[in-house]
Amino acid sequence: MHFKPACCCYYRFQYMAIADNRQRIMPMPDDRLPPRGQPLAYPEAVLLVDPINPDLKGEVDDKYQYSCDNKDIGPHGWICTDPLVGFWNITPSNEFRTGGPLKQNLTSHVGPITLAMFQSAHYAGDNLVPKFQNEEPWKKVFGPVFIYLNSALTGQDCSVLWEDAKEQMMTEVQSWPYSFLASADYPTKEERSSVSGRLLGYQFWTRTDYDGYFTISSVRVGDYNLYAWVYGFIGDYKYDGKITISSGCDVDLGEIVFEPPRDGPTLWEIGIPDRSAAEFYVPDPNPKYVNKLYVDHPDRFRQYGLWERYTDLYPNDDLVYTVGTSDYQKDWFFAQVTRKGENGTYQATTWQIKFDLDSVNQDGTYKLRVALASAAMAELQVRFNDPKANPPHFTTGIIGMDNAIARHGIHGLYWLYSIDIPNTQLVVGVNTIFLTQANSTSPFRGILYDYIRLEGPPSEELPHHSH
Numbered sequence: 001m002h003f004k005p006a007c008c009c010y011y012r013f014q015y016m017a018i019a020d021n022r023q024r025i026m027p028m029p030d031d032r033l034p035p036r037g038q039p040l041a042y043p044e045a046v047l048l049v050d051p052i053n054p055d056l057k058g059e060v061d062d063k064y065q066y067s068c069d070n071k072d073i074g075p076h077g078w079i080c081t082d083p084l085v086g087f088w089n090i091t092p093s094n095e096f097r098t099g100g101p102l103k104q105n106l107t108s109h110v111g112p113i114t115l116a117m118f119q120s121a122h123y124a125g126d127n128l129v130p131k132f133q134n135e136e137p138w139k140k141v142f143g144p145v146f147i148y149l150n151s152a153l154t155g156q157d158c159s160v161l162w163e164d165a166k167e168q169m170m171t172e173v174q175s176w177p178y179s180f181l182a183s184a185d186y187p188t189k190e191e192r193s194s195v196s197g198r199l200l201g202y203q204f205w206t207r208t209d210y211d212g213y214f215t216i217s218s219v220r221v222g223d224y225n226l227y228a229w230v231y232g233f234i235g236d237y238k239y240d241g242k243i244t245i246s247s248g249c250d251v252d253l254g255e256i257v258f259e260p261p262r263d264g265p266t267l268w269e270i271g272i273p274d275r276s277a278a279e280f281y282v283p284d285p286n287p288k289y290v291n292k293l294y295v296d297h298p299d300r301f302r303q304y305g306l307w308e309r310y311t312d313l314y315p316n317d318d319l320v321y322t323v324g325t326s327d328y329q330k331d332w333f334f335a336q337v338t339r340k341g342e343n344g345t346y347q348a349t350t351w352q353i354k355f356d357l358d359s360v361n362q363d364g365t366y367k368l369r370v371a372l373a374s375a376a377m378a379e380l381q382v383r384f385n386d387p388k389a390n391p392p393h394f395t396t397g398i399i400g401m402d403n404a405i406a407r408h409g410i411h412g413l414y415w416l417y418s419i420d421i422p423n424t425q426l427v428v429g430v431n432t433i434f435l436t437q438a439n440s441t442s443p444f445r446g447i448l449y450d451y452i453r454l455e456g457p458p459s460e461e462l463p464h465h466s467h
Contacts, residue, residue, distance in 0.1 A: 013087075013112040014053075017162050018066055018076040024293045025463045027061050028052045032149035037061070040289070041443070042406065046306055047289065060289045060304040064407035067123070075148070075165040079114040079158045083151065086161035089114040090146040091186040092172040093218070099128045100227075102275060104409055116145040123374075123412045125399040125401025138436040141186050145205035146172050177218055193245045195226070197253030219245050226253070233260040234273045234371050234416055234451060261418060263367045264455040268323045268355055270332060276411045277301075277373045280334040283309040292415050301334065302408040307443050310349075311340040323355035334403050336378075336437045337446035350387065353455070354423035360428055363458020368433070374412035374448035375400025376439075383427040383434040394419045397464035398439060412448070413414055423457070 017023040027048055027332050031037055032065040037046040067074075069326040077088035088106070098104065105117035121129050132138050147170050152160045164168070177189050184341055202350035237258035243251060272279050276299065284290075287319035294302045319333055326332070336344035368382070378400055381392040402412030439445045 008351065012080040012082065013078040014077040015081065016066075016077075016112065016159050017165075018068060018080065018107045019072070020075065020457070021297065022066070022293065022299070023162070025053065029055050030112055032061060032110060038263065050130065053308075055132075056226070058288070058290070060114055061110055062291075062292050062304055062332075062408070063106060064122075064295070064409075065291055065302045065304070067104045067407065067409065068107050069101065070097055070103050070105060071100065073107060074107065074306060075162075075169045076107040076169065077114045077148075077165070078108065079161050081158060082154075084150045084154060084156060084158060084161065085149065086158075086165060087114075088148040088150070089116055090148050090165070090167070090169050090172050091116060092146060092169075092176040092178075095218070096140060096142050099124055100132070102411065103128065104404075104407075104412075116143070118142045121401075123254075123402045123404050123407060125403075125413070127401075127413060134201060139185060141183065143152050144178060144181065154423070156410050158192070167228065173261050187220055187247075189218065191247045192220060193218055193247065193249045193250045193251060194225075195243065195245070197254065199254055221245055221247050226256075228258060229275070230258060230260070231274055232272070233258070234369055235260045236416075236452070252321070254308050261416070262455065264364070264458045267357075267366075267454045267456050269378040269453040270321065270323075270328050270353070271449060271451040273371060273451040275371075275373055275414050275450055277334045277450065278410045280328055280332045280449070281330055282306065282334045283313065285309070288313075299408045299410075306408075307335060307337045307405055307446070308340060310335070310337050314349075318349050318351055320352045320354065321355065332449070334410070335446050336380075336435065336447050337405060338437070338440045338443055340443065341346055344442045346445075348436060348438045351437040353435070353452070355431055355433075357426060357428055357431055358425050359363040360426050361421055361457045362451070364423065365427065366423065366457060367455040368419040368421055369451070369453040369455065370417045370419065371398075371450040372415040372417075372447050373450040374402055374404040374409065375415060376405055376412070376443050376447075377401060377439055378447045380417075380447055381434075381437040381438050383436070384421060385427065385432055387432075387434045392436070393421075395438075400447070403444065405446050406449060411448060413448075423453075 011331050014025055016026045031048050031051040032046045036050045038049050040047055043062060044064060048056050049331050051057055054210040068160045070459050075088045075090050079086045095119060105120060106115045106121040108114040129243060132357045148165060150164050152158060185250060194215055194217045222245055224243045226243055228237040229443055291303060294300055321331055336349060341347050349430050377398060379398050380396045383389045404412035437446055
C-alpha cells in the first residue's frame with residue numbers, strides 16, 4: 001500500500017524514519033529518473049548523479065536498503081519539517097504475515113512511500129508464497145494496519161514525532177486484537193487463547209542455564225505446529241504432535257526439550273550459529289556506491305555492490321581459511337559469490353578450509369555440519385583433499401531464490417546440511433576442505449554461510465543420537 005499525506009504537498013516529506021538508527025533525509029522521486037539518476041545493476045538501485053539536494057550527490061538509493069526483519073518492524077514513515085507533521089505506518093501484530101520473525105520485508109522508501117507488506121517472496125523466494133489449486137476455497141484476514149498522524153510545534157526537533165510514534169506503537173500492540181472489527185473471520189480477544197511453556201536448549205554433555213519460558217498470546221482457534229530454534233545452536237525444533245487451540249483457553253506445554261544435531265565432539269568451528277552472516281567480514285563499499293546512512297553503522301552489509309568487492313579483494317585466487325590461524329571476522333568474506341571476469345562473464349569460486357589432524361580415527365565417521373544463512377540459485381559442492389573429485393563428495397544441487405545478496409540482506413532462508421566424511425578421506429597432518437559455489441551465471445549467484453563445524457566420530461562420552 002502506498003500512502004501520500006493529504007495535509008501538505010508530498011515533496012515536503014523528505015525525512016524518513018524506520019528505526020532509531022535508520023533515519024535520514026531522502027532523495028526526491030525525480031532524483032531516481034534520468035538525467036538526475038543513473039540506473040545500476042537492477043532497476044531498484046540508482047546512483048544519484050545530480051539530485052535536487054546536492055548533499056546527496058554520489059549516493060545510491062535502493063529500496064532494499066531499508067528492508068527489515070518482521071520481528072524488528074516498528075513504526076515507519078515520514079516527517080515534514082514545515083509544518084512539523086509526521087505520518088506513520090503501525091502494524092500491531094504479525095499474525096497474518098508469512099515467514100516468521102526472520103522473514104524480511106520492505107518498509108519505506110522514496111516516494112515518499114510507506115509499505116504495509118502482508119505477504120511477499122522477498123528474501124525467501126516462492127517457498128513462502130501461498131499456492132492454491134483452481135477453485136480451492138481460501139480466506140485470510142490481513143491487518144488491520146494503523147495509520148498514525150502526529151504534529152509538533154514549530155521549532156521543536158523532529159525526533160519528538162518519532163518518539164511519539166514509538167509510544168503509539170506500544171499502545172496499538174497492547175490493544176491487539178482490536179475490538180471494533182465486526183467480521184466473523186476476525187476473532188475477538190475473548191475468543192483467542194495463549195500458549196506457554198519452557199523451551200530448554202542443550203547439547204549432550206551440558207545443559208544451558210537460561211530460563212527459556214515463553215508465551216504466545218492472542219492465538220486464533222485452530223490446529224498448530226510449534227517450531228523453535230535457539231541462538232548458538234544449529235537445527236530446528238519441532239513439537240511432537242499438533243497443538244489444538246480452542247476458544248478462550250490457556251495451553252501450557254510444560255517443559256519441551258530441543259536436542260540440536262550432534263554426533264561427536266567439535267574439532268573446529270567457523271562462525272556463530274545465529275542464522276546470519278553478520279559476524280563474518282563485510283567489506284567497505286566501493287566509494288562510488290555509498291549510502292551515507294550505513295557508514296559506521298551496524299548494518300554495513302546494506303551498502304550497494306558489496307558482491308563486487310570479492311573480486312577486488314581476491315582478483316586471482318580464492319579465499320583460504322586456516323583453522324587455528326585465521327579469524328572468521330576478518331578472513332571469511334560474508335558471501336561466497338562469483339568472481340567478475342572479462343567481457344561481462346562470471347566465474348565459479350572455490351574456498352578452502354585447511355586444518356590439522358594429529359590422528360585419524362579408523363573406527364568411525366566424521367561429520368561436517370554446514371549451515372547456510374542464504375542461497376540464491378547456488379550450488380555448493382564439497383570435496384575433501386581432492387579439488388578435482390568428480391563427482392564431488394557432496395552437492396546441494398541448485399538451491400535458493402531469496403536474492404539476499406542483491407537485496408543487501410545478511411540472511412535469507414536457512415539451510416542445514418550434515419555431511420558424512422569417511423575416515424578414508426582424511427589424513428594425518430594438513431587436510432583441506434574445498435567449498436565450490438559452482439553456478440556462475442550471475443553476480444548474484446551465491447551463498448551466505450551461517451556456521452560450519454567439523455565433528456569427530458562418536459565416542460563413549462558422546463553416544464550417537466538419531467535426529
